[in-house]
C-alpha cells in the first residue's frame with residue numbers, strides 16, 4: 001500500500017489505520033518556484049495536494065521550468081496493474097446484452113475519469129461468454145460502475161471488502 005501514497009490515504013480513516021497520518025513527505029509536490037506538477041502520461045496537474053485536469057493550464061505550463069514532470073499515482077497504478085477495485089459481471093442476461101452493458105460501463109467510466117484524475121479503469125477482461133471483469137484504480141469507481149449497471153438493469157449487486165480494506169470486489173449478476 002505504501003507504494004501509492006495518495007493524499008486521501010494519508011488523511012482518511014484508512015490512512016490512520018495504516019499509520020500514514022501525519023506523514024508530510026509528498027512525492028508529487030512541485031519544486032520551489034514552480035506552479036504545479038504535471039503527469040507526463042495523462043497530463044493531469046497537481047497543485048495544493050490535489051490532482052485535476054485543466055487543458056489550458058497544462059498547455060501553458062507544459063515543457064516550461066514552471067512545472068515539474070512526474071507520473072501521477074493513477075498512471076502508475078495502471079502501468080503496474082495495481083487495481084483497488086474489481087467489478088465482476090456475470091450471467092445469461094450479461095451474455096445477451098454484453099455490448100450494451102459494456103458501452104454503459106465505458107461511458108460511465110469516462111464521465112467519472114474526466115472529472116476525477118484518481119478514478120480510472122485499468123482493464124476489462126472477458127472471461128467466456130457470460131463473465132466480464134473490470135479492474136479499476138479506486139474502490140469508488142468499481143462501486144460506481146456496479147451501481148450504474150444495477151440502476152439500468154436491476155439484477156443482483158453485492159459488495160465485498162477484502163480483509164484490511166485494501167480493495168473492494170463488486171459482483172453484479174443477472
Ligand SMILES: [Zn+2]
Nearest residue numbers: 039042072075
Ligand atoms: Zn497520469
